[in-house]
Structure formats: C-alpha cells, structure tokens
Amino acid sequence: MQPLRHGACAHIDRQAIAHNLQTLQHRMGLEKTGRSPRIWAIVKADAYGHGLEHAVPALQAADGLAVLSASEAYRCRQLGWSKPILIMGDQQLTRDELSDPALYPLHWVVEHEGQINQLESLASVLQPHVWLRFTGNLHHAGFQAHHYRPAYARLQALSAAGRLGGIGHFQHYANAEDPEQLAAERQLFAQLTIGLPGPVSTENSAALLLSARAAANTDWLRVGLALYGVSPLPGLDGAALGLKPAMAFQAPIYGIQELQAGDSVGYGSTFRAERPLRIGLVQCGYADGYPRAATLGCPVHVPGGMAGIVGRVSMDTLSINLDQHPHIVPGHQVTLWGRPELPVENVALAAATIAPQLLTGLTARVPRVAQTPETPASQPDKRHQ
Amino acid sequence: MQPLRHGACAHIDRQAIAHNLQTLQHRMGLEKTGRSPRIWAIVKADAYGHGLEHAVPALQAADGLAVLSASEAYRCRQLGWSKPILIMGDQQLTRDELSDPALYPLHWVVEHEGQINQLESLASVLQPHVWLRFTGNLHHAGFQAHHYRPAYARLQALSAAGRLGGIGHFQHYANAEDPEQLAAERQLFAQLTIGLPGPVSTENSAALLLSARAAANTDWLRVGLALYGVSPLPGLDGAALGLKPAMAFQAPIYGIQELQAGDSVGYGSTFRAERPLRIGLVQCGYADGYPRAATLGCPVHVPGGMAGIVGRVSMDTLSINLDQHPHIVPGHQVTLWGRPELPVENVALAAATIAPQLLTGLTARVPRVAQTPETPASQPDKRHQ
Numbered sequence: 001m002q003p004l005r006h007g008a009c010a011h012i013d014r015q016a017i018a019h020n021l022q023t024l025q026h027r028m029g030l031e032k033t034g035r036s037p038r039i040w041a042i043v044k045a046d047a048y049g050h051g052l053e054h055a056v057p058a059l060q061a062a063d064g065l066a067v068l069s070a071s072e073a074y075r076c077r078q079l080g081w082s083k084p085i086l087i088m089g090d091q092q093l094t095r096d097e098l099s100d101p102a103l104y105p106l107h108w109v110v111e112h113e114g115q116i117n118q119l120e121s122l123a124s125v126l127q128p129h130v131w132l133r134f135t136g137n138l139h140h141a142g143f144q145a146h147h148y149r150p151a152y153a154r155l156q157a158l159s160a161a162g163r164l165g166g167i168g169h170f171q172h173y174a175n176a177e178d179p180e181q182l183a184a185e186r187q188l189f190a191q192l193t194i195g196l197p198g199p200v201s202t203e204n205s206a207a208l209l210l211s212a213r214a215a216a217n218t219d220w221l222r223v224g225l226a227l228y229g230v231s232p233l234p235g236l237d238g239a240a241l242g243l244k245p246a247m248a249f250q251a252p253i254y255g256i257q258e259l260q261a262g263d264s265v266g267y268g269s270t271f272r273a274e275r276p277l278r279i280g281l282v283q284c285g286y287a288d289g290y291p292r293a294a295t296l297g298c299p300v301h302v303p304g305g306m307a308g309i310v311g312r313v314s315m316d317t318l319s320i321n322l323d324q325h326p327h328i329v330p331g332h333q334v335t336l337w338g339r340p341e342l343p344v345e346n347v348a349l350a351a352a353t354i355a356p357q358l359l360t361g362l363t364a365r366v367p368r369v370a371q372t373p374e375t376p377a378s379q380p381d382k383r384h385q
Numbered sequence: 386m387q388p389l390r391h392g393a394c395a396h397i398d399r400q401a402i403a404h405n406l407q408t409l410q411h412r413m414g415l416e417k418t419g420r421s422p423r424i425w426a427i428v429k430a431d432a433y434g435h436g437l438e439h440a441v442p443a444l445q446a447a448d449g450l451a452v453l454s455a456s457e458a459y460r461c462r463q464l465g466w467s468k469p470i471l472i473m474g475d476q477q478l479t480r481d482e483l484s485d486p487a488l489y490p491l492h493w494v495v496e497h498e499g500q501i502n503q504l505e506s507l508a509s510v511l512q513p514h515v516w517l518r519f520t521g522n523l524h525h526a527g528f529q530a531h532h533y534r535p536a537y538a539r540l541q542a543l544s545a546a547g548r549l550g551g552i553g554h555f556q557h558y559a560n561a562e563d564p565e566q567l568a569a570e571r572q573l574f575a576q577l578t579i580g581l582p583g584p585v586s587t588e589n590s591a592a593l594l595l596s597a598r599a600a601a602n603t604d605w606l607r608v609g610l611a612l613y614g615v616s617p618l619p620g621l622d623g624a625a626l627g628l629k630p631a632m633a634f635q636a637p638i639y640g641i642q643e644l645q646a647g648d649s650v651g652y653g654s655t656f657r658a659e660r661p662l663r664i665g666l667v668q669c670g671y672a673d674g675y676p677r678a679a680t681l682g683c684p685v686h687v688p689g690g691m692a693g694i695v696g697r698v699s700m701d702t703l704s705i706n707l708d709q710h711p712h713i714v715p716g717h718q719v720t721l722w723g724r725p726e727l728p729v730e731n732v733a734l735a736a737a738t739i740a741p742q743l744l745t746g747l748t749a750r751v752p753r754v755a756q757t758p759e760t761p762a763s764q765p766d767k768r769h770q
Binding site: 044045046049068089091111112135137138139140141174175181254255257258259263264265266267268269279281283286287289292293314315316317319352353354356357360361362363364365 | 429430431434453474476496497520522523524525526529559560566639640642644648649650651652653654664666668671672674677678699700701702704737738739741742745746747748749750
C-alpha cells in the first residue's frame with residue numbers, strides 16, 4: 001500500500017543517526033575500563049518512527065540491532081543486516097523461526113518459563129544466544145529474583161549440551177534518568193547475578209549519559225532514543241549532549257487567513273483575535289500524529305524564525321500566528337520539530353508528553369523520506385501558491 | 386510493506402458501518418421537508434483510521450464518498466467505488482488529475498482563487514462539479530464573505546460555457562455541537578448565499594443529530610464520525626444515538642506479575658502497590674497509538690468485566706489491575722476501546738482527548754482486520770500461554 005499524498009512529511013537524516021551512534025561509542029571509549037562493550041542499536045517501533053529502511057543502513061557501525069518482534073528481525077535481515085539481532089519482546093517465536101538460519105546470529109530475551117520449555121524441546125542445530133531477563137523494578141516482564149537462578153540453571157544445562165550460543169543477563173531500568181534510583185537498581189542486579197558467568201546487558205542511553213563509567217563496565221549497551229538525536233535525560237536536549245536530530249517533521253502552509261478583531265479560528269472557536277491578525281494554515285493535524293494537546297503558543301519554526309500555534313489542532317490542519325512573519329506565503333514549509341531551534345523535546349514539553357511518543361506516534365500517512373539537504377527550505381513550493 | 390506482527394489489532398465491523406449509515410439516513414428521512422438530501426460519507430484519514438478497504442464496501446448505500454486528497458480518491462476508485470467522490474482538501478489537483486476520467490464523477494471543493502484560475506485555463510472535456518467554500522467562523526480555508534460572490538460569478542461564467550458539472554455552496558461549521566452557535570453559523574451562511582442557485586452542503590453528523598430538520602433542508606449532508614459509531618455530541622455516546630462502534634481495538638495479555646506491597650510498575654515507578662496485587666501486562670503501547678495521557682484507572686475491558694490501567698503507558702506495554710479478575714491469564718484479549726461497555730468516547734475522556742484523535746492516531750503497526758465475530762474472545766489464545 002502506497003502512502004497517500006499529503007502535506008506532512010518526516011525527513012530522515014541518516015548521517016545524523018550515524019553521527020549519534022559514533023558520539024555514543026566515543027563517549028563509552030573514553031572510559032578506560034579495560035572492557036570494550038558492544039552496542040545494540042534499538043530499532044523497535046520502526047526505528048522509533050524513523051523507518052527501518054533509513055535507520056538500518058545508518059547503523060552499520062553498531063554491533064547488533066535490537067527489535068521487539070520476529071517480524072522486525074526479518075525486515076532487518078531483508079535490509080541486509082548480517083550481524084546479530086536481539087529479539088526483545090516476542091515470547092512466542094515459533095519453532096520455524098528459531099530454526100531459521102536467516103535469523104541468525106540470533107539473540108533472544110528469555111522472560112518467561114514457557115520460553116525455556118520451548119528451548120528444551122527444540123531439536124535444532126542452530127544455537128540461539130539467550131538473555132535471561134530480571135523483572136527488576138519495572139515489572140514489565142522477566143523473572144522475579146527467587147526464580148532467576150533456577151531459570152539460569154536450566155539454561156546452563158542446555159548450554160552445556162551445546163544447544164545455546166551463550167547466556168547473558170538482562171534488565172530494563174525503571175528509573176534510568178534518576179541517578180539515585182539508577183544506582184539502587186544497578187546494585188540489586190549486581191547482587192542477583194553475583195557469581196553467575198555470562199555477559200551483562202542492562203545499560204541504556206540514559207544510563208550511559210548519566211554515568212558512562214558504570215555503563216562501560218557492562219558488556220552490551222542498548223542505545224535507542226539517543227541514536228535519533230533525542231536526549232533521554234530530562235532538562236537537556238540532544239544538542240547539549242552532542243547529538244543531532246535525525247527527524248525533521250515538516251508540513252507546508254496551504255493558506256493564509258487575515259483575521260479581523262473578534263474572528264475565531266478552529267473548532268470550538270477557542271482562539272479569538274484581539275486585533276487584525278495574519279495566520280497560516282498548515283497541512284498537518286492529529287491524524288498525522290501531531291499532538292492534539294498542543295495548545296496556544298506551542299512552538300513551530302518557519303523560514304526566518306519561530307512562530308506559535310493558535311486555536312485547536314484539528315484532524316488535518318493546524319494554524320499558526322504569522323504576525324511576525326509577513327513574508328510567509330503558501331508553499332513555505334513549517335518545521336513542527338527537528339531543527340536546532342526546535343528540538344522535539346521542546347514540542348513534547350509544550351504538549352505534555354515525551355519525545356519518543358511524538359516520534360513513534362506519526363501515522364502511516366506521513367511519508368518518511370531520506371533528507372535532501374540541498375532543498376532550500378526558505379523558498380516556497382510553487383505548487384502551493 | 387507488510388504490517389509487522391505485533392499484539393495490538395483493530396477489528397473492524399463492516400456491518401456496524403453499514404448500520405450507522407442506515408441509521409443516519411433513516412433519521413433524515415423522518416423529516417418531511419419535501420427534499421431528500423444525499424449523503425457524502427466521509428472517509429478521509431483512511432476512513433477515520435478504520436481502513437478504506439473496510440469502509441468503502443460498507444458504504445455502498447451512500448451517495449458519494451468525501452476524501453481529503455486525490456490519492457485517497459484514487460484508492461476509493463481502486464476499491465470499486467463508481468459513484469461521486471468529493472475532494473475536500475486538495476487545492477493542488479494537477480491538470481492530469483482534473484482530466485482523468487478515472488476520478489469522475491468528481492466533485493471538488495474550491496477554497497482558493499488559484500483553483501478558479503486553474504479551472505479557467507483547463508481545456509478538458511470533463512466537467513468537475515465544484516463546491517465553493519465559505520471560510521465561516523472556522524477560518525481553516527475558503528473565501529471570506531466579500532470575496533464569495535465574485536468567486537461565484539467567475540464559476541458561473543465557466544458553468545455557462547459548459548465547463549462545470551455544477552456549482553454548490555459549502556461550509557464547515559466551527560461549533561456544530563453547540564445549538565446556539567450552530568444556529569448563528571447557519572444564518573450567516575443563508576444570508577451569504579441568498580439568491581445564489583446551487584445545492585448546499587453544510588451539515589455534518591453533529592448538526593444532523595442536533596437539528597435534523599434544518600439539516601434535511603440542505604442538499605448533501607457530510608457524515609463522518611457517526612458512521613464509525615461515535616457520537617459527535619459531547620455527553621452522549623454512540624449507543625445513545627442508535628449507533629454501533631465500528632472498531633474494537635484489542636491486544637493480548639502477554640504476562641502476569643504478582644506485585645508485593647511496595648513494588649512499583651512501569652517507567653518512573655509512578656504506581657506502587659499498597660498490598661499484594663496481580664497485574665496483567667498488555668502488548669500495546671503509545672507506539673501503537675494508545676494514548677500515553679491515559680493514567681491510573683483509565684478503563685479497559687477484559688473477559689468478565691472492566692479493569693483499569695496502573696503505571697505509565699510505555700512504548701510497547703501497558704499494565705492493568707487484575708485484582709478482580711483472577712481467571713485472566715496470558716493469551717486473553719483486552720479490549721482497549723470499542724465494546725458496548727467501553728465506547729471510545731469514554732477512553733477519550735479519561736485521556737483528555739477526543740474520540741477521532743484516538744481512532745485516527747493508531748499507527749502503521751496496528752493491523753486493521755475485518756471482524757470475525759465467531760472468535761470467542763473469552764478464551765485465551767494458546768500461543769501466549
């Protein structure tokens with residue numbers, strides 16, 4: 001099914017993704033721990049909304065890709081990825097999938113007894129590498145503390161019989177962006193796994209950026225949000241961490257309205273002009289994934305500077321105040337997020353949400369296209385005039 | 386591109402869509418106005434998120450389909466629709482599109498001078514039917530009052546030369562769900578068009594349900610939200626208006642956690658159990674389009690009754706309180722909206738948004754499948770056990 005033609009479009013900067021990966025690797029390399037941890041680049045949720053077809057080629061320098069489901073893993077293989085793939089959220093891999101050489105090297109997060117049963121009954125010459133998940137404080141999946149070692153022992157028996165590629169230790173932190181709670185979660189996990197051999201994968205972007213040394217002392221880091229140029233830490237944006245935004249979400253101005261004093265705009269007439277006001281109508285609405293919670297003044301960028309939303313965001317349209325931008329005409333592109341002046345973090349804040357929700361919330365009608373930096377964004381597209 | 390396998394799925398009930406259309410037609414028919422208005426069934430935004438492939442076959446009894454863009458119009462034609470199509474939001478139809486017999490019978494909303502210029506310069510034997518749009522209080526597009534009659538005169542000259550199929554009058558109300566403001570908007574439009582021949586299309590679901598007689602006195606109604614079983618009027622749900630929900634949004638339970646007193650669940654540990662608590666983990670998150678703004682207690686339905694969300698909705702997971710549902714196990718389906726006990730209107734209210742935002746906000750990874758009523762929803766799927 002082809003994407004339908006529509007105004008809003010997400011421009012994906014593959015070089016920014018590659019740059020962000022390199023920045024994170026460099027940061028880790030600065031820690032002289034004697035280890036050199038490898039990196040799982042997280043590309044679940046269609047690469048956080050950026051499109052696997054753009055992210056996978058940009059992540060060649062990663063050691064592996066981490067996805068949620070077997071379907072995503074197959075798409076990565078179709079896109080030419082030959083290094084390890086970690087499936088993190090699919091407890092129901094079929095026998096055929098586990099026995100399919102196309103998926104290997106395959107790493108699989110084991111978070112449920114049923115998966116161990118399945119591995120025990122599997123007659124396959126292939127050896128998946130498994131990662132035993134501790135439920136930790138998140139409680140989204142995985143084994144509780146008193147079940148962890150018995151589960152490990154069963155996996156170890158399989159491994160001794162030559163049926164596994166290896167056994168690792170795995171956890172998602174519930175509070176990776178809070179230094180104190182992060183330290184407590186790390187300690188709990190260290191106690192849990194004391195004396196158990198095997199690589200450790202517990203650290204994410206936030207943990208790496210908050211305490212690089214502790215993160216560099218593990219074996220496989222999982223970096224997601226930061227790959228796309230977005231800060232996982234509250235109060236900082238990606239640029240402050242040396243990251244570049246990978247997505248510029250844009251839509252064209254399709255009309256101008258000259259409001260008179262007293263005129264309203266949008267459904268429910270929630271905005272009324274106090275004096276004559278020039279507004280721009282932008283071909284983007286909540287059916288594209290733009291947050292309906294964005295209210296008066298939520299920032300957007302137009303060629304020449306910043307502007308703000310007026311009136312309610314509707315299904316297909318949002319309107320902006322062009323009082324300070326008399327030169328803007330139909331065909332000009334409005335950036336809704338993803339410029340240096342307008343990180344997605346700021347829009348998330350104005351819309352009472354978080355950046356990954358905005359990135360992954362774009363709908364099917366928004367095409368994700370590789371960025372063409374040569375397009376002069378300051379010139380209006382004639383088709384709209 | 387195939388949709389990726391994932392837990393969340395939107396089940397579309399085509400019979401409900403057909404029923405809702407019939408209900409609206411019946412309501413209109415009860416008004417003995419001497420006219421018998423025709424109906425544009427609105428299928429923009431991929432049929433409000435339900436999928437054109439499901440909606441178009443269910444809307445055979447409509448007089449025409451209304452879409453936003455030429456791409457959507459082409460998809461309706463590919464799906465076999467041969468009656469009129471109204472393109473409402475595409476000011477930039479190309480010469481080729483306007484001259485393509487495949488799009489006809491074609492109706493086109495004219496909201497900009499550039500479109501009239503284009504029609505004047507078009508040498509085509511085909512005759513589009515045009516609808517002149519008044520900007521009204523919405524100010525999203527269209528001609529202001531003092532430009533309306535001059536624009537009409539230009540179109541009339543084209544029509545006299547045999548180059549148009551007809552000229553209609555068109556408006557979107559800004560406040561259709563408020564009886565007083567609706568009456569004022571209707572009056573403004575009546576004054577604007579006094580003495581101008583041509584059919585009128587101003588009424589939507591809300592206007593029809595609020596004052597059927599006034600709506601039945603126009604020529605073409607545009608019904609959208611109500612077709613999908615959702616009330617366009619605040620304080621009422623679809624069932625109260627005789628409508629049936631067309632979408633049941635469901636996802637499976639993939640895990641159970643037995644929390645101890647003091648245990649937290651989810652990122653940020655925003656929920657902490659005060660006593661031992663059984664929670665269910667549901668394979669649906671904000672990357673599916675489920676609202677992250679849904680907080681503690683936001684209702685869901687499980688086989689046997691209602692339950693509520695605990696903890697933060699994350700990218701791929703949400704968790705629910707199963708204290709009252711000891712029989713629920715992995716594989717059971719959770720309905721997130723779209724059952725008689727759980728209209729989408731209620732979820733929208735709990736998440737501080739509106740129903741069409743939820744429906745159109747589902748992302749590409751949620752398959753839209755035709756409902757198979759024979760599936761016994763109360764039995765868990767074995768694959769998840």
